[in-house]
Amino acid sequence: MGSLARFIAWIWAGLLLSQSAYLVSASITTPLPDLYEASLTELQAGLTSGQFTSVHLIKAYFARIEEVNLQGPELRAVIETNPSALEEAAALDYERLLYGPRSALHGIPVLVKDNIGTVAFEGMNTTAGSYSLLNSIIPEDAGVVKRLRKAGAIILGKANLSEWAHFRGNLASGWSGRGGQCTNAYYPKGDPCGSSAGSGVASSIGLSAVSLGTETDGSITCPANQNNVVGIKPTVGLTSRAGVIPISEHQDTVGPLARSTTDAAIVLSIIAGPDPNDNFTLAQPTPVPDYVMALSNSSLVGKRIGVPRAVFLNDTLTGNDPYVNVVFEQALETLKELGATIVDPADLPSAYEIYNSNNETVVLDTDFKIQLNAWYDSLIANPSGVASLEDLIMFDNNNPSLEEPTNYTDQSILIESQATTGFNSSYYQSLAFDKELGATRGIDAALEMYTLDALILPAPGYTTVPAAIAGYPIVTVPLGFYPDNVTIGSAGPNTVYPAPGLPIGLSFLGTAWSEYDLIGYAYAYEQKTQTRLMRKAYAAAIPTTQLADVMGS
Numbered sequence: 001m002g003s004l005a006r007f008i009a010w011i012w013a014g015l016l017l018s019q020s021a022y023l024v025s026a027s028i029t030t031p032l033p034d035l036y037e038a039s040l041t042e043l044q045a046g047l048t049s050g051q052f053t054s055v056h057l058i059k060a061y062f063a064r065i066e067e068v069n070l071q072g073p074e075l076r077a078v079i080e081t082n083p084s085a086l087e088e089a090a091a092l093d094y095e096r097l098l099y100g101p102r103s104a105l106h107g108i109p110v111l112v113k114d115n116i117g118t119v120a121f122e123g124m125n126t127t128a129g130s131y132s133l134l135n136s137i138i139p140e141d142a143g144v145v146k147r148l149r150k151a152g153a154i155i156l157g158k159a160n161l162s163e164w165a166h167f168r169g170n171l172a173s174g175w176s177g178r179g180g181q182c183t184n185a186y187y188p189k190g191d192p193c194g195s196s197a198g199s200g201v202a203s204s205i206g207l208s209a210v211s212l213g214t215e216t217d218g219s220i221t222c223p224a225n226q227n228n229v230v231g232i233k234p235t236v237g238l239t240s241r242a243g244v245i246p247i248s249e250h251q252d253t254v255g256p257l258a259r260s261t262t263d264a265a266i267v268l269s270i271i272a273g274p275d276p277n278d279n280f281t282l283a284q285p286t287p288v289p290d291y292v293m294a295l296s297n298s299s300l301v302g303k304r305i306g307v308p309r310a311v312f313l314n315d316t317l318t319g320n321d322p323y324v325n326v327v328f329e330q331a332l333e334t335l336k337e338l339g340a341t342i343v344d345p346a347d348l349p350s351a352y353e354i355y356n357s358n359n360e361t362v363v364l365d366t367d368f369k370i371q372l373n374a375w376y377d378s379l380i381a382n383p384s385g386v387a388s389l390e391d392l393i394m395f396d397n398n399n400p401s402l403e404e405p406t407n408y409t410d411q412s413i414l415i416e417s418q419a420t421t422g423f424n425s426s427y428y429q430s431l432a433f434d435k436e437l438g439a440t441r442g443i444d445a446a447l448e449m450y451t452l453d454a455l456i457l458p459a460p461g462y463t464t465v466p467a468a469i470a471g472y473p474i475v476t477v478p479l480g481f482y483p484d485n486v487t488i489g490s491a492g493p494n495t496v497y498p499a500p501g502l503p504i505g506l507s508f509l510g511t512a513w514s515e516y517d518l519i520g521y522a523y524a525y526e527q528k529t530q531t532r533l534m535r536k537a538y539a540a541a542i543p544t545t546q547l548a549d550v551m552g553s
């Protein structure tokens with residue numbers, strides 16, 4: 001913000017204080033929302049009635065982050081908070097008084113994953129967790145950030161992640177050089193899953209109203225699964241990837257992680273839409289639907305939902321996990337109670353071929369090198385001097401204290417990607433095979449063969465792959481929790497999985513642009529089961545600061 005804007009915001013803030021004192025006393029009878037669970041609708045209602053302001057919200061979320069991020073349980077969900085957020089909140093509070101809210105996100109704090117670009121002059125870095133991008137200057141906000149700001153949302157900060165969106169090598173989920181090891185709020189040192197680890201953890205305990213993550217293969221739906229939140233992985237091309245540190249334009253997509261399907265639908269309606277800076281978004285059907293209209297308790301009545309069991313429920317990656325299987329079978333019964341017909345099994349004809357295919361790796365390795373090099377090229381400045389993937393590999397080797405966690409020094413994926421030599425016939429063949437395996441002979445074939453409206457699977461493990469290579473959507477909602485007597489396993493040098501109380505999610509899958517339907521099914525299931533609040537985070541991981549603590553201060 002320039003100094004004039006800063007000055008104006010300061011005046012606005014002063015004006016606002018006198019007005020809000022009056023408004024707060026007028027609405028004293030409504031209880032303040034509990035920020036552990038507060039919905040966007042509750043927050044917007046409180047802002048609109050003048051019960052509290054966006055400045056109060058920012059102060060409260062900052063205090064909650066302070067309590068648990070580096071202190072106490074050391075969740076390390078947040079890499080940076082926005083030094084301009086209080087001024088932006090004051091300006092948006094004043095605008096609300098004059099003109100009313102711009103949208104359902106007016107004055108709402110949103111945390112975004114650190115691979116999503118935010119302009120440097122606001123005071124935050126965009127680094128994908130890597131020191132190689134510290135203090136780099138990006139040309140402009142990401143397309144999704146532009147949409148958030150236009151809607152009046154406030155970027156609260158940047159979320160920790162698995163470095164490079166987990167495209168680096170054999171590293172623990174949720175670890176980045178800059179952010180350290182992010183951990184789960186449901187069990188001490190629990191694996192948060194990644195790569196949108198901090199986004200999932202932050203939404204799970206109200207360190208932010210909502211957050212954004214990105215998925216290339218599993219990076220929204222797995223943290224949603226493991227942190228008891230709702231995640232939407234949109235069709236590739238529904239949300240803009242312009243200004244997002246890439247892995248591959250064929251698979252990357254940006255989506256919300258929120259405490260409810262309703263909140264996730266509100267955010268998706270705002271961030272979706274065409275962006276001239278990402279030509280994949282120009283192929284989407286217009287106009288963008290209002291996903292909130294999909295929220296109906298009867299949306300599963302008469303729908304046919306298929307269970308593609310082959311591989312997925314029979315695989316060592318999902319482990320054919322007895323606890324996951326128990327809650328999943330219960331979910332199938334619930335869907336029947338909600339009026340759906342369950343078609344089981346409804347296998348993807350390509351299931352075993354996908355399982356044995358290396359086509360995804362060929363495409364991602366090739367795309368990453370080209371697109372990451374283009375990212376470094378696009379920077380206005382980068383003080384580390386790193387200008388390419390080749391430089392990055394050397395930078396990591398030369399800076400072990402910054403970029404190598406204890407007992408994990410792996411950057412095999414970076415090295416593998418550096419060895420690729422650009423687009424050639426094998427690459428195009430793999431790209432075509434991915435479409436065929438994931439879509440034509442995969443998800444679309446199963447939907448057609450069994451006349452289905454959607455597919456359903458437990459969220460963990462192999463579930464994400466067909467949708468990843470097809471570019472198709474997934475909506476994940478809370479399904480259950482590991483019981484207290486589960487045997488604790490290791491997930492990395494410093495993290496555990498499974499462990500007592502760690503959440504498990506349920507994923508709805510469909511064809512391209514079927515988000516509207518999937519959101520409806522997920523909502524009906526969520527409302528019927530109310531799983532999220534059946535178990536809360538462990539006591540030390542629940543921040544205690546509430547709005548009342550920062551009001552009047």
Ligand SMILES: *[C@@H]1O[C@H](CO)[C@@H](O)[C@H](O)[C@H]1NC(C)=O
Nearest residue numbers: 120121123124125134135136
């Ligand atoms: C990036 O982070 C560093 C260290 O935390 C901070 O000093 C700097 O102001 C940030 N840079 C930008 C461009 O926001």
Ligand SMILES: *[C@@H]1O[C@H](CO)[C@@H](O)[C@H](O)[C@H]1NC(C)=O
Nearest residue numbers: 237249278279280281282283
């Ligand atoms: C986007 O533009 C590139 C060339 O700039 C082109 O090769 C590609 O096919 C376009 N993609 C879409 C989905 O329009």
Ligand SMILES: *[C@@H]1O[C@H](CO)[C@@H](O)[C@H](O)[C@H]1NC(C)=O
Nearest residue numbers: 295296297298523524527528
């Ligand atoms: C769905 O049902 C829940 C109660 O089970 C209710 O709170 C909610 O308002 C209903 N949603 C709609 C859109 O009617």
Ligand SMILES: *[C@@H]1O[C@H](CO)[C@@H](O)[C@H](O)[C@H]1NC(C)=O
Nearest residue numbers: 309310311312313314315345
């Ligand atoms: C599960 O795997 C076994 C062998 O590992 C195979 O015989 C069986 O057909 C598989 N079942 C399904 C449903 O895929």
Ligand SMILES: *[C@@H]1O[C@H](CO)[C@@H](O)[C@H](O)[C@H]1NC(C)=O
Nearest residue numbers: 353356357358359362430433
């Ligand atoms: C790609 O998939 C096809 C079809 O399953 C398979 O024949 C081919 O071997 C795969 N290629 C790679 C590199 O895995």
Ligand SMILES: *[C@@H]1O[C@H](CO)[C@@H](O)[C@H](O)[C@H]1NC(C)=O
Nearest residue numbers: 419420421422424425426427
């Ligand atoms: C395409 O390039 C890859 C390395 O990126 C190489 O492994 C592969 O053999 C090449 N294919 C052809 C047909 O040259």
Ligand SMILES: *[C@@H]1O[C@H](CO)[C@@H](O)[C@H](O)[C@H]1NC(C)=O
Nearest residue numbers: 322323482483484485486487
């Ligand atoms: C865990 O407890 C449940 C009852 O809550 C019991 O059914 C199950 O057998 C126990 N599992 C183990 C591994 O002890």
Ligand SMILES: *[C@@H]1O[C@H](CO)[C@@H](O)[C@H](O)[C@H]1NC(C)=O
Nearest residue numbers: 405406407408492493494495
């Ligand atoms: C790292 O490895 C060494 C040797 O195997 C082991 O003693 C140490 O406990 C490990 N540290 C962590 C944090 O896992």
Ligand SMILES: CC(=O)N[C@H]1CO[C@H](CO)[C@@H](O)[C@@H]1O
Nearest residue numbers: 069078079080081178179180
């Ligand atoms: C907001 C916050 O707590 N940021 C911290 C994230 O973790 C890094 C590494 O430990 C710290 O330097 C930041 O201050």
